[in-house]
Amino acid sequence: MRDDAPAAPVPVLAVPGFRRLLAGRTLSFLATALVPTALTLAVIKETGSAGDLGIVLAAELVPQLLLLPVGGVLADRYPAQRVAFLADLVRGVAQFVIGVELLLGTARITDLAVLSAVTGAAIAFGTPTMSPLVTAVVPESARLRANGHLGVARGIALVAGPGVAGVLVVTTGPGWAFVLTALLFAVAAVTLGGLRTAPRAARDDPGTFFRDLADGWQEVSSRPWFWTNLLAHGVSNLAAGVLMTLGPLIAVERLGGEVAWVVVYQAGMAGMVAGAFLAPRLRARRPLIITSVCGALFALPLITFSVPMTTWINAVAYGIAMFGLGILNTLWQTTMQRHIPEHALARTDSYDALLSFAARPLGLAVAAPVAAVTGMAAPLLSAAGLVVAANLAVIALPDARAIRGRSKADVPSS
Structure with missing residues (x-):
């Protein structure tokens, strides 16, 4: 055997600390997936007012949009483990207070809005x-596989969360549903609290908060392959908002009812899990070409719903689109972790999340008014065209084509 031959990579599940990281993040993903459905059902049960529901949901979203860059700075300045621990702990406390108020019958919309705002702020700090x-936990050669495992966990949580929340609210009441959610966040925080991570490199010049914020944007703007992908991701999320608004309406009015949309949506979630599972097994030498093609696949359900096709064709189209998203997310996270300096990773990731979080509500907001004027097909087909153009345009950049993915040590081992 040659002395310079690369050592066989350690299976990612055998990497010290990764099982704990995966368990903690899985619990956090599940708890996060429970909240929207439980909150929606709780507000409807308490007041039955769509306006109140809008206030509560907006109260969670606005702090996320405002504080995501701040969260990125904090996660780069301080150990990410501590920031994530505190974020989960704060979310757990907020959900517990909501649960107690609902159990005692003292919940008010003002209280729910404030606690939702606290939750949104914690999400902004924890996401980056x-x-x-x-x-900090996984060696470079195993990060693609680690991101694949985390992507599968996130996808399963997204599939299971709404159903679990609905069952809990129906069987135990919304108060206990929030108490259980708080417990999941608390266990997730404790699990993460015991995680051992590699020591962070000391910074020669700590700088000020605003300098760190500006430097984070410089890391984004100086890399054409990065900011063009951010724009493509934003367009895809905008299109997702259009589909999430008009898709259910079309399913109910033209495809036979709510069951049709449930079939389509669950096919999409299954596709996303499958994509995240497959991604580490791809030979992604030029990952940004693959992610661009995968992003463009989201045009498929936009086109099939614009006709509209049968429920099963729409389900297959959405399943393919989300399969592409599962691959995209896994390869994109791994590419970021490989090509962005570790000291700026959280800040750059926060801008990605910010654009995504902002674009989808915009799509949700504009889809129905535009459809009322032009009909359903026009916004769907327009969104499809934008998705294809924005994602495939990335391939034209030499900067994006030059980004390399897997090293020789990256092999599909679990």
Whole structure:
């Protein structure tokens, strides 16, 4: 055997600390997936007012949009493990208080809005910690597989969360549903609290908060392959908002009812899990070409719903689109972790999340008014065209084509 031959990579599940990281993040993913459905059902049960529901949901979203860059700075300045621990702990406390108020019958919309705002702020601080946590625990050769495992866990949580929340609310009441959610966040925080991570490199010049914020944007703007992908991701999320608004309406009015949309949606979630599972097994030498093609696949359900096709064709189209998203997310996170300096990883990731979080509500907001004027097909087909153009345009950039993916040590081993 040659002395310079690369050592066989350690299976990612055998990497010290990764099982704990995966368990903690899985619990956090599940708890996060429970909240929207439980909150929606709780508000409807308490007041039955769509306006109140809008206030509560907006109260969670606005702090996310405002504080995501701040969360990125904090996760780069301080150990990401501590930031994520505190974020989960705060979310757990907020959900517990909501549960107690619902059990005591003292819940008011003002209280729910304030606690939702606290939750949104905690999400903004916790979201940018994911990539720094992976790089602090997992060696580079195993990160693609680690991101694949995390992507599968996230997808399963998205599939299971709404159903579990609905069952809990129906069987135990919304109060106990929130108490259980709080417990999941608490266990997730404790699991993460015991995680051992690699020591962070000391910073020569700590700088000020605003300097760190500006430097984070510089890391984004100086890399054409990065910011063009951010724009493509934003367009895809905008299109997703259009589909999430008009798809259910079309399913109910033209495809036979709510069951049709449930079939389509679950096919999409299954596709996303399958994509995240497959991604580590791809020979992604030029990952941004693959992610661009996968992003463009989201045009498929937009086109099939614009006709509209049968429920099963729409389900297959959405399943393919989300299969592409599962691959995209896994390869994109791994590419970021490979090509963005670790000291700026959380800040750059926060801008990605910010654009995504902002674009989808915009799609949700504009889809129905535009469809009322032009009909359902026009916004869907327009969104499809934008998705294809924005994602495939990335391939034209030499900067994006030059990005390399897997090293020789990256092999599909679990």
